[in-house]
Amino acid sequence: MTGISRTGGQAVVQTLAAAGIRFAFTVPGESFLGVLDALHDAPLRTIATRHEGGAGFMAEAVGQLTGRPAVCLATRAVGAANLAIALHTARQDSTPLIAVVGQVPRAFRGREAFQEVDQVATFGRLCKAAVEVDDAERLAAETARMVSLARSGRPGPVLIAVPEDVLEAEVSGPLAVPAAEPDRPAPSPAQVDAVLAALAGARSPVIVAGAGVLRSAAEAALLAFAEAAEAPVVAAWRRPDVFPNGHRLYLGMSGLSGPRTVRERLVAADVVVAVGTRLSEIATFGYAVPAPGARLVHVDLEPGFSGDRPAPDVAVRADAGVFLAAAGARAVSRPMPEADRMARRAANDADRATFLAAIAIPAGEQPDPRGVHPAAVARALRALLPDGTILTTDAGNFAGWAARHVPLPRGGRFLGPTSGAMGYALPAAIGAAVAAPDRTVVALAGDGGFAMLMAELETAVRERLRLVALVHDNRMYGTIRVHQEEAHPGRVTATDLGPIDFAAVAEACGARASRVERDAEVAGAIEAALAADGVTVVHLRTDPRVLSVDRSRGA
Template sequence: MSTSTTAGHLIVAQLERAGIQRVYGVPGESFLDVLDGLHGSSIETVVTRHEGGAGFMALAEGRLTELPGVAMVTRGPGAANAFIAIHTAHQDATPLILFVGLIPVADRGRESFQEFDINAWFGSTAKKVVTLDDAASAARVVDDAIFTALSGRPGPVVIGLPEDVLVHAIEAGTVEPRAMARTEPTPSDLAALEQRLAAARKPLLVVGGEGWDQESSEALAGWASRHGVPVLADFRAYDAVPHNSDAYAGYLGYARSDDNARRLDEADLLVFVGCVRADVLSDGYRRGLDAVSVVVNLDADLLGHFGRLDQHIPAHVASFSRALAATASAVQPAAGWLADARADYEKFSSAQPDGGTGVDLAVVMEILKQEMDDDAVITYGAGNHTLWPARYLKHNSANSLAAPRNGAMGMGIPAAVAASLAYPGRQVISVAGDGCFLMNGQELATAMGHGGRFVVLLVDNGIFATIREHQEGHYPGRPSGTHMTNPDFAALARSYGGYGERVDKAEDFAAAFRRAAESGLPAVLHLPQDPATRSPKTASN
């Protein structure tokens, strides 16, 4: 039933009908009518301190829940600041909706205040860019954006909102949200896969992407365990299957073990579930290129896939996992194929003290494994500090990791805010480097304002360590542009009203973590680290 309303209010009503619970954003005069529609709405308006933070929060919500995250920003500078989240959502294949306020229609093409070309800016990194020029179609445009963001290969959709169109009075109502079907693999798809599995001696499952839930994660891991097939995770998709399954053998991509790199080359069958053989996973298009390759992915174009492709199964990861688990597969891997892979993973993920001055992160991670809940959500951005949680922390619950697969710094704190709001009953832990934290650390204020609770492990080594490491390899003895001067991070956290504590020794971490967790506040534990420590040690080095 249609009623008299405005386009801005109808946008909010359609978001409500779709089940959106939060929107993240920085307010702007270009979308005042939408903000007015949010007044009194069931949707919580999370007011962030920077558009980049808003975008990353929406990205994390899209990663961790079944609906796209939603961000709202103003024209020109606001859109520019949010661009990092769109690029991340595009490369990570994560559903996200970005609403961007625009100049009035009559002002277009006149280089008016904060004017920009929304299609030129976002056209190469969004699944769809649309400008709402017809006020009466507001509900349909929103519904289409949600469907597009979730369907096929998930990704970002950008909606431009001319400020004058938003206030047009219209006789229109919401539309029924389109249902998202979880496409099942066909019997012929499964039969062809079964033939390949039966012929393989060294098969590997590689899991990643979006759409996993606890049931499908456990179903796939259970099948793999019963049939002796190792499961490797794509880069920063470490929560796709539970680590307590004896089929889980670690991850591929940056900082992967040498054993898994070798295993990828030795495999005679690779089954990619929810991901593709892309750049990072394959060590720059160099590994695992010759094996028989099956890709289970809803993306018809298989964007990013490189190398051999013998079978494409266009099925949802959850539907495929349950269907495969129900089959009586005849796969018979080589003796010790899974056992050796699991043993290598156990060795690789057992912390060895890093040594050096400052806090030993390997010891901290071992303590943290005992302190964290089994369904804790872990967030981080990009940098060498992420190597420790990626390698040592365990993910036994689906939707328990929010980290940028495209290597964007600054996501960890906004992601922690979003995770704590989306899952108020779950423990949220963010591991942040000093450089990464200071890109969006101001979102601690957002957490304070909206009741977010999480603990940040802030690793402070005073340098951009990843780049410094590259410099040492290519330009030894000539560090340049990688030094940082840092604040007192614990005092900074307290200045926002949160909990802050400096921890100078790893043996003091457990008690400090408990104090931080029990504070009921956004908390920062400041962990000084030896700047010479670049990555975790293994038993062999």
């Protein structure tokens, strides 16, 4: 104990609390004891996790779900290295996140001290910004600045490294400095008119909506704009929650595992209006959208693209919600001719019918079953998920069935890493359950990804959370197996896995669990899990011959 009541650690924590940050996730370490001590008396809910990667994913999920960052804390070097996967995920997903990591004492720097590393250089490229603060008097201001950076413009992760002696040092100045609220730039009337003119002159327009819509809580504004413009909506990769999936103008989610109709409709568009999305490689099917000759309207806090990608035809720097409200009101005040509206509606209804046919789940039992068919899981989820469900998902081929065949329930949210990070689903479900305890939370995982961070089941049980984890177990790294068999037929290497009794692991951590090996058992097991309190794991032994939603192999 230092005996000092106004410390650098308190400056960090009190500034975070003043910024409205409510949750902290950590594997504790001796290099940031000053922060841990300050958290003891702070209003933040602090949760100890089993791995720093889990802590980072939990914080990322809170930021993605609420739009306000959570904080993850780790010790210097080795602990911070374990945060790297979550930092990269947050950067790819434009999620606000605060990472606080300890550092060696100032007097020991440059001597290869225990766990010494240049953390700004090491982790800075994974973050939107990184800083090391070596003056306790600057900690409050620098923390406030980094919180503002995480939330402003294109949001993202920031990292604050602090030597352990700075965290214990006395502070004479303010312990809390207010963080500036993010700017919400508005489009000019001329820009709104330019977008509406592009839509009015289009033969086959489409709106692609991304996470910027969610961050602005602009789902209702997007719906009103789409209806006023009679323009169909495609959700960007892993953003199906931007638009009601049951609406007649919804044509699906772009990216991996979606039906061919999504790509075909995007490529056929002569005008693409992208709102709150970076139009990533996956979302555009390898940058095939917009197609050659099509016009692109890009509405974003940072419109335009890196690299040698063509510039948008119309670039609008604006908050998605502010733009959609203005554009929707303008479109209502200037309705298109009724004949044009009816013609466009007929085309949209035809596209919707084609999409619905493509996402229908084939009926009937599989011949010679050797485990659960993923279609049975998708069928049960379609029937059983309540409104408002938060779905989290890992990377893996198992996720293709839900991506294609399970419309998101009304008012639901979907959290999945566009980075393709494995191990995400369970920690993200924990973050979601912490931030939204009154909602149903369901994690979808494969055996490969789930095993990476399954120790966080104990975290969920200890924190008395309510969530369901569905583990699709085909005893292999299925996504890589597909690529391997396509690229190097008959030369399987390092993609087979041994069995794990996930139900036994869950029970050992204090959770409920069930084992399912037949299609007929799936719906009952999921229904029981959804009705249960606490943490429930459903171990689905899936047929290893079903490699993906588009590919199966023989015996």
